Amino acid sequence: MKKNRWLSSLYVWLVMVFLYAPIAVLIIFSFNDSKSRNTWTGFTLDWYVELFHDRVIIQSFAVMLVVAIVSSVVATVLGTLAAIGLNKMNKKLKSVIMTFTYLPMINPEIITGVALMLLFIYLKMEFGLQTLIVAHITFNVPYVILNVLPKLKQMDQNTYDAALDLGCNPFNAFTKVVIPEIMPGIVSGFLMALTYSMDDFVISYFVSGASIQTLPVAIYSMTRRRVSPKINALSTIMFAVVLLILVIYNVAGSRRQKTVRKKQGGEY
Amino acid sequence: MKQHGLLKKLGLVMASVLVFSSMTLGVAAEETSGYDMDYYSQLKGKDVTINVYNWGEYISNGDDDSLDINALFEELTGIRINYTQFDTNESLYAKLKSGGTTYDVIFPSDYMVSRMIDEDMLEPLDFENIPNFQYISEKFKNPSYDPENLYSVPYTWGTVGLIYNYDMLGFDPDSWDIMWDENYAKQILQFSNSRDAFAIALLRLGYSINTEDKLELDQAAQMLKEEKPMVQAYVMDQIFDKMQGNEAAIAPYYAGDAINMMAVNDSLRFVIPKEGTNLFFDAVCIPKHKEDTEESRLRKLASEMYINFLNEPDIAAANIEYIQYSTPNDAALALLDEETRNNPIAYPSDEVLENTEVYVNLSEDTNLYLDQLWTQIMSAEAGYNYWSMPLFLLGALALSVFITIWKKNRRRRRDRFDYEISNF
Numbered sequence: 001m002k003k004n005r006w007l008s009s010l011y012v013w014l015v016m017v018f019l020y021a022p023i024a025v026l027i028i029f030s031f032n033d034s035k036s037r038n039t040w041t042g043f044t045l046d047w048y049v050e051l052f053h054d055r056v057i058i059q060s061f062a063v064m065l066v067v068a069i070v071s072s073v074v075a076t077v078l079g080t081l082a083a084i085g086l087n088k089m090n091k092k093l094k095s096v097i098m099t100f101t102y103l104p105m106i107n108p109e110i111i112t113g114v115a116l117m118l119l120f121i122y123l124k125m126e127f128g129l130q131t132l133i134v135a136h137i138t139f140n141v142p143y144v145i146l147n148v149l150p151k152l153k154q155m156d157q158n159t160y161d162a163a164l165d166l167g168c169n170p171f172n173a174f175t176k177v178v179i180p181e182i183m184p185g186i187v188s189g190f191l192m193a194l195t196y197s198m199d200d201f202v203i204s205y206f207v208s209g210a211s212i213q214t215l216p217v218a219i220y221s222m223t224r225r226r227v228s229p230k231i232n233a234l235s236t237i238m239f240a241v242v243l244l245i246l247v248i249y250n251v252a253g254s255r256r257q258k259t260v261r262k263k264q265g266g267e268y
Numbered sequence: 269m270k271q272h273g274l275l276k277k278l279g280l281v282m283a284s285v286l287v288f289s290s291m292t293l294g295v296a297a298e299e300t301s302g303y304d305m306d307y308y309s310q311l312k313g314k315d316v317t318i319n320v321y322n323w324g325e326y327i328s329n330g331d332d333d334s335l336d337i338n339a340l341f342e343e344l345t346g347i348r349i350n351y352t353q354f355d356t357n358e359s360l361y362a363k364l365k366s367g368g369t370t371y372d373v374i375f376p377s378d379y380m381v382s383r384m385i386d387e388d389m390l391e392p393l394d395f396e397n398i399p400n401f402q403y404i405s406e407k408f409k410n411p412s413y414d415p416e417n418l419y420s421v422p423y424t425w426g427t428v429g430l431i432y433n434y435d436m437l438g439f440d441p442d443s444w445d446i447m448w449d450e451n452y453a454k455q456i457l458q459f460s461n462s463r464d465a466f467a468i469a470l471l472r473l474g475y476s477i478n479t480e481d482k483l484e485l486d487q488a489a490q491m492l493k494e495e496k497p498m499v500q501a502y503v504m505d506q507i508f509d510k511m512q513g514n515e516a517a518i519a520p521y522y523a524g525d526a527i528n529m530m531a532v533n534d535s536l537r538f539v540i541p542k543e544g545t546n547l548f549f550d551a552v553c554i555p556k557h558k559e560d561t562e563e564s565r566l567r568k569l570a571s572e573m574y575i576n577f578l579n580e581p582d583i584a585a586a587n588i589e590y591i592q593y594s595t596p597n598d599a600a601l602a603l604l605d606e607e608t609r610n611n612p613i614a615y616p617s618d619e620v621l622e623n624t625e626v627y628v629n630l631s632e633d634t635n636l637y638l639d640q641l642w643t644q645i646m647s648a649e650a651g652y653n654y655w656s657m658p659l660f661l662l663g664a665l666a667l668s669v670f671i672t673i674w675k676k677n678r679r680r681r682r683d684r685f686d687y688e689i690s691n692f
Contacts, residue, residue, distance in 0.1 A: 034532060038513045053330045055338065056351055120368055127368040210319035210369040211350035221353035222324035225525075226505045228331075 023239060030232035037229075047233040054230055060218040061234065064198055067129070067214060071136035072193035078137070079144025079193075080186055084178075086145070087152040101142045112139060113206035120207060127209025135207045136197045143196060144189035151185030303344065303580060307399075308573065312346040316570045318372035321360065323550070324353040326375065328590035335586040341577050347570045356461075364389060364555055371555050372571040378549045379627035381420050382413040386629060390419040391554040397572035400579035400597075407618075408596040411549060412626050420551035421575055424593035426523045427616060427624060428464065428546045431507075435535040436517040444472045444541045446518055448491070453498040457510060457519035460502035462642035463627065464546070465492060468520055471543045477625050480634045489641040496645065511536060522548075523613050524593035538613050540620055547624035549596075552578065 033042035051057060082101075086094055104112055116135045125131055159181070163173035179186075201216040208217055219231055320338070330336035338349050354360045357380040363369060364384075376384060384390050395401050401421060408425065410417045432441060436455065447456050447468065459465040467477040469488035479485065500516050508525070510516045512532045521529075526538040554571050557564040577583060584600035594614045595601055601609060608614060630638070 035508070036512055036532065037509045038515075050331050053336075055336070056329065056353065059351075117366060117368060121366060125368075131368075207368075208352070210321065210352060210371045211317075213352040218324070218353055220324075221355040223355055223505050224323055225325035226508055228325060 026232050027236045027239070030229060030236045032229060035226060035229060047229045048237075051230045051233045056218060057215070057230055057234060060213050060215045063129070063132075063212050064215040067132045067136055067204075068194050068197035071133050071140055071197050072190055074133075075137045075140035075193045076144050076186060076190040079141045079189060080148050080182075082141065083145045083148035083152055086149060101145055104139050105142050109139075109200075109202040113203040116203065117206040127207060128212050131207045131209065132204060132212065132214065135203050136200065139200070139203060140193035140197055143192045144186075147189030147192060148182055148185040151182040155181045302582075303577075304399075308345050308577070311566065311570055311573070314346075314566060315348075316346075316566050317348040317350060318567055318570045318574060319350045319352070319370060320373045320574065321352055321354055321363070321371045322373075322375045324355065326353075326550075326591060328587045331590070334590045335583065337578070337583060337587060340583075341574060344577070345570070345573060347573070349574075367558075370558065372567050373574055374553055374555055375423055375550050376553060377627070378411070378413040378551070379629045381549075381551050381553060383629035384553070384555075385414060385419055389556055391556050391568060392418045393421070393554060393575070394568075394572060397569060398576045398579070400576045400581075403579055403581060403584075403597045403599040405596050405598045405601075407621075408549075412628060413549070414551070420553045421579065422596040423550045423552050423578070424524075424588065424591060425547065425549045425596055426593045426614075427540055427620075428467070428520055428548070429523055429526060429538050429540045429613070431511055431519050431521055431526045431529060431536055431538050433511065433514060433517045433533075433535050434537050436514070440537065440539065441518075442539060442542050444468055444543055447520070448472075448495055448498070450498060452517055454500045455517035456495075456499050457507055457516045458492075458495065458499045458502050459520060460504055462638055464520070465502075465642075466638060467546050467627075469495075471541070471545065474543070477546055478628050478630065480631060482637060485634075485637060485641060489645055492645045502646070522593070523616075524591065527592055527611070527613055540616060540623075542623075544623040544625065547621065547626050549626065550593075 028040075029037055030047055031043050031045070032040060033044040033046075086097060089097070113135075116131075116138065120127065120131050120134075155178070159177055160173055163177045164170065168176065199216070200214075201220065204214045205217050205220070208214060213221075215234075219227060222228060222231075328334040328337050330339070338351055341347065342349055354363065357377050360374060360376055361380060361383070364371065364374070381390075398421065404422060408422050411420075411422065414420045430441065430444070430446065432446070434440070437446075437452070446452065447458070459468070466485070466488050469491040470477050470479060470484065472491065473484070473487055475481075475484045475488070501510070503510065503519075507519050507521050508529060511519055511529050514533070514535075523538065526536070530536045530538065552575050554568060554575075557568065578587065579597055579600075581597065581599035581603055584595055584597040585603040588595040588597075588600060589604070589608075592614075595604075601615075612620075
């Protein structure tokens with residue numbers, strides 16, 4: 001039994017190393033004194049200073065954030081409403097629509113990218129922020145639907161009816177009963193949309209225009225000369241911020257649970 | 269356009285909030301004196317924006333106390349620059365060809381310039397508006413890719429050569445043959461882009477690097493196949509790390525980048541092999557505007573001012589110090605320090621240049637054929653054949669059909685079992 005525990009913790013550590021070693025290397029080399037990516041030549045913070053002087057990187061970073069936030073907010077609203085509609089549909093129609101919803105996720109990104117590009121050209125849309133946002137909404141909506149739908153299924157339909165019985169009008173019942181009930185699904189859908197949007201390279205590559213570019217596209221363009229360690233510095237900052245948010249979120253979450261438990265008189 | 273205005277504005281506001289410090293850190297205004305202000309201020313207050321599309325990391329941008337050329341230009345002229353970057357000539361071409369965007373200034377390489385001229389994608393430049401063209405060295409005017417010099421101004425140039433680790437080899441090679449030497453198996457790096465890799469094989473065979481002769485290309489492909497077991501990796505920018513870290517002994521790459529690598533690792537040296545090599549140019553061009561309007565004319569003028577500004581001697585000199593390739597601008601060259609000017613790697617003698625060839629655009633047929641040969645070389649061991657993909661798809665389809673039927677059967681059997689149990 002004891003041996004087993006030792007093995008399993010070793011296994012966990014191996015997985016951790018496998019997952020985090022690349023990030024560790026990236027962070028270490030953001031402090032490297034030269035542009036080299038394999039020899040350590042000394043400690044410096046220069047890359048962090050220069051990062052903030054580099055208009056191309058900072059601007060494309062800003063574009064990436066704007067696109068990710070706007071597109072995932074819109075996708076969350078659209079996706080949640082769609083999920084509610086789907087939940088009320090009859091089985092056949094629902095499975096047809098769900099197949100169509102899955103399609104953009106199963107479809108290779110490059111096909112979605114080229115298709116969107118051709119569509120925008122056909123519609124004579126100017127390539128730029130607007131095309132990027134529309135494209136990102138397109139591939140974000142399915143993720144929201146897939147996160148919200150299970151929550152709706154789990155929800156007891158009777159609570160909604162009860163709310164109506166107790167004098168709520170349908171809108172109030174929706175905002176006060178349904179929405180809080182499916183909130184975890186909405187939040188995780190939103191976060192997933194946000195991540196996918198920030199990650200996306202292929203589709204952004206095809207629909208970004210002459211005036212604007214997202215960060216992944218800008219990084220890719222550096223491969224002829226060399227990807228600058230400024231990118232390491234930026235990635236390190238992003239990693240640290242995300243880590244911080246997660247820690248705060250979890251700490252706050254566990255505190256809240258504790259207070260809830262206390263209020264209930266420690267019956268758990 | 270109108271209905272997207274709000275989105276655009278929102279984006280701009282958020283972007284400018286995030287770009288907090290970057291604008292203010294441009295170079296102080298007094299440095300802008302000494303330029304022809306009558307010329308540079310002619311578009312002031314007209315709210316002109318140009319879209320510049322350049323290679324990544326290919327302009328002096330304020331790193332390491334270098335000049336921030338774009339910021340300086342904006343301050344000097346009041347013209348706004350949208351600056352974006354591309355990664356290969358082919359993706360630049362695809363972006364332009366797709367037609368969804370309007371670029372004002374682009375930086376294609378030699379063969380891409382000639383292809384774009386052939387396909388009528390470039391706007392003839394008005395050299396009246398680019399007086400600094402006078403500084404371009406005579407030997408780089410009227411290049412083979414733009415014979416009458418109507419469409420392009422050279423931006424940088426350089427050669428491809430052999431970078432080698434003297435401590436690992438123990439001697440100075442002078443021929444591309446070393447890349448086929450079995451003694452250095454697995455210490456050799458090769459280009460991962462087909463045109464550059466084929467050029468080396470063709471040079472070694474004594475053929476033109478622009479050959480369209482299928483027999484000659486076949487021979488070159490054969491040679492590259494023979495080389496494959498000895499090649500450690502097919503790479504582009506990883507060459508820096510591998511050569512600097514003594515992980516490989518021999519690699520072909522661009523002269524300007526070789527200088528960078530040699531500064532980090534003392535044992536690295538550079539040679540242009542005796543068989544000759546490729547001389548490359550990156551040029552500045554203006555793509556054809558879709559329609560001729562007042563706005564497009566203003567933007568063309570602004571673009572020409574930008575090209576002119578890039579060729580101001582002090583700007584071009586600062587820029588080339590950052591990029592570390594070679595400058596075609598004589599006045600800028602004169603401003604560089606002596607060590608750089610006399611560096612035979614960056615500025616080889618005319619004798620060496622004599623033995624070089626510039627890429628020209630290949631026919632569609634040849635391009636396709638090259639791609640095919642390259643795929644064959646890259647998949648030589650895997651025994652790639654054209655049937656594998658459709659067979660794989662068929663297999664996947666058959667498997668999914670099989671799983672569906674099997675599941676259905678199982679369910680039916682279970683249902684029947686349940687039925688029998690209940691009847692029992």
